[in-house]
Amino acid sequence: METANFIALRGGERAGVIRVATNKNYLYICDLQVTPKTQGVGIGTNLINHATSLALSKNLESIRLCIFKGHSAKKFYEKLGFGIAGELGNFLRMDRKLQVEFSA
Numbered sequence: 001m002e003t004a005n006f007i008a009l010r011g012g013e014r015a016g017v018i019r020v021a022t023n024k025n026y027l028y029i030c031d032l033q034v035t036p037k038t039q040g041v042g043i044g045t046n047l048i049n050h051a052t053s054l055a056l057s058k059n060l061e062s063i064r065l066c067i068f069k070g071h072s073a074k075k076f077y078e079k080l081g082f083g084i085a086g087e088l089g090n091f092l093r094m095d096r097k098l099q100v101e102f103s104a
């Protein structure tokens with residue numbers, strides 16, 4: 001898989017980072033962190049939007065990630081359109097589809 005890191009700056013200082021990996025089908029969010037003092041002002045959303053633009057530019061089918069079961073960030077991802085795709089031990093698998101299938 002091909003990996004990339006994107007850093008969010010706020011007032012010239014590092015406020016967050018997203019680390020992603022892509023293959024030919026999907027983009028995987030390996031890590032997303034916003035510094036505690038800048039959480040809740042939209043930086044996480046912007047980093048997800050940035051990763052989404054990358055995935056769309058590569059024509060990928062979906063964005064995937066795993067979080068610990070019971071992690072509060074599940075709500076954050078659900079607000080951004082992610083749903084539960086399954087379980088993996090102590091983890092929840094979440095994904096967001098980027099392509100829509102029509103059956104006409």
Ligand SMILES: CC(C)(COP(=O)(O)OP(=O)(O)OC[C@H]1O[C@@H](n2cnc3c(N)ncnc32)[C@H](O)[C@@H]1OP(=O)(O)O)[C@@H](O)C(=O)NCCC(=O)NCCS
Pocket residue numbers: 031032033034035038039040041042043044045046067072073074075076079
């Ligand atoms: C989870 C995290 C990435 C969110 O980033 P953020 O910049 O704080 O989020 P935003 O400001 O873009 O928030 C978007 C929405 O999600 C909600 N939200 C954010 N973090 C949340 C959390 N942990 N639990 C519940 N809701 C959350 C916000 O309240 C906001 O809701 P609103 O639109 O109704 O106001 C950040 O809080 C963080 O780095 N946390 C610690 C590390 C972590 O949990 N990483 C993710 C798991 S890998």
